[in-house]
Amino acid sequence: DVKVTQSSRYLVKRTGEKVFLECVQDMDHENMFWYRQDPGLGLRLIYFSYDVKMKEKGDIPEGYSVSREKKERFSLILESASTNQTSMYLCASSLQLNTEAFFGQGTRLTVV
Amino acid sequence: QKEVEQDPGPLSVPEGAIVSLNCTYSNSAFQYFMWYRQYSRKGPELLMYTYSSGNKEDGRFTAQVDKSSKYISLFIRDSQPSDSATYLCAIPYTGTASKLTFGTGTRLQVTL
Secondary structure, three states: OOOEEEOOOEEEEOOOOOEEEEEEEOOOOOEEEEEEEEOOOEEEEEEEEEEOOEEEEOOOOOOEEEEEEEOOEEEEEEOOOOHHHOEEEEEEEEOOOOOOOEEOOOEEEEEO | OOOEEEOOOOEEEEOOOOEEEEEEEOOOOOOEEEEEEEOOOOOOEEEEEEEOOOEEEEOOEEEEEEOOOOEEEEEEOOOOHHHOEEEEEEEEEOHHHOEEEEOOOEEEEEEO
């Protein structure tokens, strides 16, 4: 069974903290994505990576960075967490950039 | 204008009803369309995909595309409480800016 696993289901962090969200996939996919999902706004792409050490900005990259040191792992970093980054964060992977994306279970991050 | 628009709902129907979920899109070049289903506190999963012509049926689900109106629909027959979820349409971009673009999702509640 294909799997995308996110390290945490729920996180509570303080404003200004540096936050790491980890994602691992076992499908040997080249492409990995980070989205955030907010009511009324849907899924918005933060960053994606099409190869190890390669990354591209999505639609809302401000305040975030990413790291992909190994093919199976893609990390999202909030350099200095702010309350407007409270959201559901979803990691996904896919064989090609525009084919079926397989999602993790999501991390609900609350910044207080 | 957003590339993909979807009524967020919520949509509440009684068990056994026929449900119609819809998206509109702006770019007539789109050829390929997807529907994802997302249960509460889970990541989205691909439900169906369809090409630009005709209907596609899978059990109680039918995906339909009207290219002249730039309108895609997902019909659910004999709806069940287990169909209660958020349904997202997604459209793949091709070419140099390959990506998936998601609608905001429609929340469906099927009541007993």
